[in-house]
Amino acid sequence: MHKPIVPLAIFACALVACAALPLRAAPQGAPATSATVAITVAGAADLQFAFTEIAELFEEQTGHQVTLVFGSTGQLAQQIENGAPYDLFAAANIKFVDDLAQKGLIVPESVALYARGRIVLVVNKQSGVKATRLQELTAAEITHIAIANPDHAPYGLAARQALESTGLWETLKPRLVLGENVRQTLQFVQTGDVPVGIVALSVADVPEVTYALIDDALHQPLDQALGVVSASKNPAIAMDFARFINGERGRPIMRKYGFLLPDEIR
Amino acid sequence: MLFNRDWTPLELSLWVSAWAGVLALVTGTGLAWIFARLNFRGKWLLEGTTMLPLVLPPTVLGYYLLVALGRRGIGPAFEQAFGFPLVFSWPGAVVAAIVAALPLVIQAVKPSILDLSRETEDAARVDGCSEWQVFRFVTLPLIRASLLSGGILAFLRAMGEFGATLMVAGNIPGRTQTLSMAVYDAVQANNLDLANQLVLLLSVITFALLFIALRIGDQVRRGSEA
Numbered sequence: 053m054h055k056p057i058v059p060l061a062i063f064a065c066a067l068v069a070c071a072a073l074p075l076r077a078a079p080q081g082a083p084a085t086s087a088t089v090a091i092t093v094a095g096a097a098d099l100q101f102a103f104t105e106i107a108e109l110f111e112e113q114t115g116h117q118v119t120l121v122f123g124s125t126g127q128l129a130q131q132i133e134n135g136a137p138y139d140l141f142a143a144a145n146i147k148f149v150d151d152l153a154q155k156g157l158i159v160p161e162s163v164a165l166y167a168r169g170r171i172v173l174v175v176n177k178q179s180g181v182k183a184t185r186l187q188e189l190t191a192a193e194i195t196h197i198a199i200a201n202p203d204h205a206p207y208g209l210a211a212r213q214a215l216e217s218t219g220l221w222e223t224l225k226p227r228l229v230l231g232e233n234v235r236q237t238l239q240f241v242q243t244g245d246v247p248v249g250i251v252a253l254s255v256a257d258v259p260e261v262t263y264a265l266i267d268d269a270l271h272q273p274l275d276q277a278l279g280v281v282s283a284s285k286n287p288a289i290a291m292d293f294a295r296f297i298n299g300e301r302g303r304p305i306m307r308k309y310g311f312l313l314p315d316e317i318r
Numbered sequence: 319m320l321f322n323r324d325w326t327p328l329e330l331s332l333w334v335s336a337w338a339g340v341l342a343l344v345t346g347t348g349l350a351w352i353f354a355r356l357n358f359r360g361k362w363l364l365e366g367t368t369m370l371p372l373v374l375p376p377t378v379l380g381y382y383l384l385v386a387l388g389r390r391g392i393g394p395a396f397e398q399a400f401g402f403p404l405v406f407s408w409p410g411a412v413v414a415a416i417v418a419a420l421p422l423v424i425q426a427v428k429p430s431i432l433d434l435s436r437e438t439e440d441a442a443r444v445d446g447c448s449e450w451q452v453f454r455f456v457t458l459p460l461i462r463a464s465l466l467s468g469g470i471l472a473f474l475r476a477m478g479e480f481g482a483t484l485m486v487a488g489n490i491p492g493r494t495q496t497l498s499m500a501v502y503d504a505v506q507a508n509n510l511d512l513a514n515q516l517v518l519l520l521s522v523i524t525f526a527l528l529f530i531a532l533r534i535g536d537q538v539r540r541g542s543e544a
């Protein structure tokens with residue numbers, strides 16, 4: 053009966069040793085000083101690349117630490133309603149921020165437009181499919197099309213609107229594969245499991261796919277707004293980061309990832 | 319401070335699973351004893367409810383927990399009393415893992431309590447043992463092996479917990495991102511190198527522990543045949 057104790061003890065020791073391994077999914081922040089503050093930013097999935105870069109720059113300059121959480125705008129908004137400990141919310145659609153502000157969960161004075169997004173048609177390079185226009189998606193060899201879930205992901209909703217405007221929605225509906233957010237949608241196409249998809253321009257520049265812009269007259273504008281979460285314990289730093297995104301250091305990065313900036317929106 | 323520190327996914331998985339494993343083992347053993355020994359009105363309902371997490375979709379379980387522990391439930395009162403929130407923090411992940419692991423503990427422990435000969439316990443009583451002494455020196459040693467395998471199963475179930483935890487605790491790097499969350503995150507970001515490392519690590523840990531749990535289970539069976 054005492055036998056299992058020995059391997060168990062060895063295993064427990066091995067586990068403790070494992071725990072010391074520097075296996076980090078989150079990037080290590082700046083060295084801690086007394087003034088260092090850690091904030092958590094909930095960002096729409098289309099911001100994954102741009103915000104990762106901006107957050108690194110912000111950490112370098114201020115010494116504060118930024119943890120980024122990405123998801124669909126609708127899911128993040130729902131988490132904030134349930135008390136998720138986020139300091140700043142950067143949505144892919146201003147409507148979600150306005151709704152939360154109305155419920156008192158976002159500081160109304162902090163709400164600001166920071167970008168307008170575009171959707172693109174992405175095609176896996178190895179799929180053998182050639183498509184640069186939505187009309188080409190009806191081809192029989194395109195068995196599956198990935199879009200983000202239109203119910204809670206703004207880029208998925210824009211994709212749906214574009215397909216509806218071109219009269220393709222009903223035809224293509226049976227072929228749709230819904231990603232939880234625009235980043236997962238892209239991943240489906242990156243791996244080649246789905247040959248084509250509609251995602252945000254800001255995440256489309258990856259080696260596995262080619263992309264083509266979709267006319268932005270086909271969908272409601274993807275006006276992205278941010279706001280400081282009312283329950284934040286570090287609202288000042290969250291506001292600093294919001295200004296940083298919308299300031300002279302953040303804007304060039306946003307532009308690099310294909311976003312239109314607030315003053316460029318007609 | 320446990321609430322401000324930055325956890326690696328592995329540390330957090332081990333931490334959450336250790337808490338959940340121990341708490342599920344204690345609660346589950348208590349419930350197993352009640353279900354094996356007592357008869358009362360509505361016992362079937364209580365017993366059925368504790369089994370539900372085995373068959374409910376994790377999203378349903380997660381939603382129940384989110385409503386019960388969040389702003390619409392005991393969340394505000396809990397935070398006021400204890401100073402930390404249950405949802406979107408690691409204690410929320412512990413609660414989700416306990417609920418998911420409970421039926422496994424009960425299933426592992428209840429048969430061995432039913433197998434116990436009441437006469438052995440009665441003999442101890444005749445010899446003047448108090449009820450606590452009976453439990454501590456007679457019952458507990460006799461069901462020790464099933465407790466061990468129940469505890470390991472609970473720990474493993476907690477390591478593997480994903481769906482309900484995602485809904486209750488979220489996927490916040492450094493705070494609530496356990497190994498299984500980190501795998502999900504890495505795959506979504508198409509970071510397949512990281513995904514491979516994490517998947518390998520998770521598989522090795524769980525397989526090794528499962529192997530040990532099965533060996534213990536074998537010994538229990540052999541012991542009862544002898």
